Amino acid sequence: MRLGIIGEFGLIEKIKHWVRTDGSVIKGIGDDCAVIKYSKDEYLLFTCDALIQDVDFRKSDNPYLVGRKAIAVNISDIAAKGGLPRYALVSLGLPKKSSFDYVRRLYQGINYWAKRFKINIVGGDLSGAEKVMIEISMIGFVKKKSLVLRSGAAENDIIFVSGALGGSIRGRHFAFTPRIQEAQYLVENFKINSMIDISDGLLQDLGHILSLSKKGAVIYEDLIPKSKDAHNLEEVLGMGEDFELLFTLPFQEARRLREKRKDFKPVGYITKNPGLILVDKNLSRKEIDIKGFRHF
Amino acid sequence: MRLGIIGEFGLIEKIKHWVRTDGSVIKGIGDDCAVIKYSKDEYLLFTCDALIQDVDFRKSDNPYLVGRKAIAVNISDIAAKGGLPRYALVSLGLPKKSSFDYVRRLYQGINYWAKRFKINIVGGDLSGAEKVMIEISMIGFVKKKSLVLRSGAAENDIIFVSGALGGSIRGRHFAFTPRIQEAQYLVENFKINSMIDISDGLLQDLGHILSLSKKGAVIYEDLIPKSKDAHNLEEVLGMGEDFELLFTLPFQEARRLREKRKDFKPVGYITKNPGLILVDKNLSRKEIDIKGFRHF
Numbered sequence: 001m002r003l004g005i006i007g008e009f010g011l012i013e014k015i016k017h018w019v020r021t022d023g024s025v026i027k028g029i030g031d032d033c034a035v036i037k038y039s040k041d042e043y044l045l046f047t048c049d050a051l052i053q054d055v056d057f058r059k060s061d062n063p064y065l066v067g068r069k070a071i072a073v074n075i076s077d078i079a080a081k082g083g084l085p086r087y088a089l090v091s092l093g094l095p096k097k098s099s100f101d102y103v104r105r106l107y108q109g110i111n112y113w114a115k116r117f118k119i120n121i122v123g124g125d126l127s128g129a130e131k132v133m134i135e136i137s138m139i140g141f142v143k144k145k146s147l148v149l150r151s152g153a154a155e156n157d158i159i160f161v162s163g164a165l166g167g168s169i170r171g172r173h174f175a176f177t178p179r180i181q182e183a184q185y186l187v188e189n190f191k192i193n194s195m196i197d198i199s200d201g202l203l204q205d206l207g208h209i210l211s212l213s214k215k216g217a218v219i220y221e222d223l224i225p226k227s228k229d230a231h232n233l234e235e236v237l238g239m240g241e242d243f244e245l246l247f248t249l250p251f252q253e254a255r256r257l258r259e260k261r262k263d264f265k266p267v268g269y270i271t272k273n274p275g276l277i278l279v280d281k282n283l284s285r286k287e288i289d290i291k292g293f294r295h296f
Numbered sequence: 297m298r299l300g301i302i303g304e305f306g307l308i309e310k311i312k313h314w315v316r317t318d319g320s321v322i323k324g325i326g327d328d329c330a331v332i333k334y335s336k337d338e339y340l341l342f343t344c345d346a347l348i349q350d351v352d353f354r355k356s357d358n359p360y361l362v363g364r365k366a367i368a369v370n371i372s373d374i375a376a377k378g379g380l381p382r383y384a385l386v387s388l389g390l391p392k393k394s395s396f397d398y399v400r401r402l403y404q405g406i407n408y409w410a411k412r413f414k415i416n417i418v419g420g421d422l423s424g425a426e427k428v429m430i431e432i433s434m435i436g437f438v439k440k441k442s443l444v445l446r447s448g449a450a451e452n453d454i455i456f457v458s459g460a461l462g463g464s465i466r467g468r469h470f471a472f473t474p475r476i477q478e479a480q481y482l483v484e485n486f487k488i489n490s491m492i493d494i495s496d497g498l499l500q501d502l503g504h505i506l507s508l509s510k511k512g513a514v515i516y517e518d519l520i521p522k523s524k525d526a527h528n529l530e531e532v533l534g535m536g537e538d539f540e541l542l543f544t545l546p547f548q549e550a551r552r553l554r555e556k557r558k559d560f561k562p563v564g565y566i567t568k569n570p571g572l573i574l575v576d577k578n579l580s581r582k583e584i585d586i587k588g589f590r591h592f
Contacts, residue, residue: 046383046435048431093348099299100301120315121325123325124325125344
């Protein structure tokens with residue numbers, strides 16, 4: 001059987017069954033980060049992400065921006081669990097003919113976010129490779145009371161996004177700001193039931209929350225904030241790499257949030273019954289298949 | 297400037313200057329693992345290693361063995377600091393046409409060591425890629441009193457290796473046993489001043505200890521245990537991927553170790569003055585250039 005048939009998410013389901021974890025693992029495979037017991041008040045978060053030339057970027061892309069993105073996608077995963085990043089390893093695969101300046105600029109991009117979020121780059125690995133590959137693994141910490149998983153969405157929760165969606169591939173996906181500040185504000189001041197960062201697209205990432213929470217949702221086309229970079233609704237719903245936060249919280253909490261902040265936008269609500277309903281401009285409801293970017 | 301000119305170790309020196317770490321980092325770039333403050337009695341160890349198709353293995357190699365090696369090289373790094381491995385993330389880059397069975401067998405290899413050493417596989421990342429890439433990042437823990445760095449070698453220390461060297465490329469490099477048990481025995485019972493796992497070759501890895509400890513060494517050709525797989529002395533001294541422990545300890549401790557265990561072999565001693573002297577069968581001394589496998 002080829003991987004294309006089983007698919008990325010089918011493969012993740014299989015892998016879940018192949019590995020075992022002990023009681024120190026609060027959450028293993030299947031969320032933005034692994035969550036591990038750490039101290040009386042905190043959990044340790046552990047995550048990694050790779051950017052691969054000709055899949056995630058081109059050799060001609062500005063290496064400073066590639067480095068920025070390589071670390072930002074990991075920071076975004078830690079933000080979405082309510083945590084703060086602290087330590088990172090940088091693993092580089094580099095063709096022999098790479099220039100020293102290329103690597104220096106990659107690191108300038110990595111350092112841009114490392115400095116702003118006080119992340120220690122503590123090591124890594126260098127390999128020869130035919131194509132450039134940057135893998136960053138990251139450790140962060142989250143207060144136990146602040147931890148938010150994908151799986152906690154409850155019936156009647158209001159669904160929010162932290163910013164405009166779609167068209168990120170036209171440049172924003174390199175230069176986005178990981179939503180650490182926004183996520184910290186949310187978990188410090190509100191009861192957030194579930195959260196994820198939008199990397200695969202609104203519909204697909206909402207799909208992750210729904211399947212892990214065993215719930216459904218109704219979302220309203222008109223409510224979804226649309227980036228000026230998006231060419232059409234399909235890009236808003238499914239393009240991915242927006243790296244905005246998608247989160248759900250109880251109705252009363254949502255009202256309180258709306259009074260304080262206008263930059264978080266409600267887009268729909270969680271239902272008891274599974275399935276994802278999109279309500280269009282004419283208020284007609286259609287059940288939609290969850291789609292988005294899959295790696296195979 | 298091309299990377300080939302500055303070289304792998306030159307690049308690592310540059311990267312050290314590009315990054316900053318805070319007081320919670322006991323040891324950052326430049327050892328087998330990063331060492332981070334953790335609890336009253338323990339440090340956290342953090343490391344990663346990538347295997348890349350057509351650099352570290354071929355697509356035709358048994359994926360079970362590739363998976364075994366991918367996790368074993370990380371375990372070996374943690375062993376060499378005196379620690380025990382606990383958590384791992386597995387990041388895979390896979391061509392679309394990969395078979396499901398290939399990935400299943402990779403994981404069987406990863407699980408082989410994960411089960412034996414009670415390592416929790418807690419997550420990872422899947423990417424499409426033109427070539428197979430396996431990157432594992434690992435967290436372990438070490439008792440503060442057991443931590444051994446590369447930089448602690450002292451004058452008159454005796455230099456030991458944990459097993460026969462050379463020719464590992466003829467098969468052993470896939471199926472080696474990470475020296476967790478041996479390293480635990482050493483740090484629990486002896487004062488070990490410096491340690492490294494031999495991944496780049498005896499001379500080069502001894503060179504890491506010498507340059508970080510600001511010392512020199514004399515080693516004896518006849519004393520070095522030679523693998524039956526090694527075709528010549530050059531392979532014994534410089535082939536790499538043996539993944540045996542190379543460590544140094546004071547003379548009195550060395551004598552005590554020799555009384556208890558015959559499997560650890562003394563190969564020479566540490567000198568105050570820099571430089572590496574190899575004494576051959578005829579007791580003639582020659583100063584040698586440190587060489588080994590470099591990635592560019």
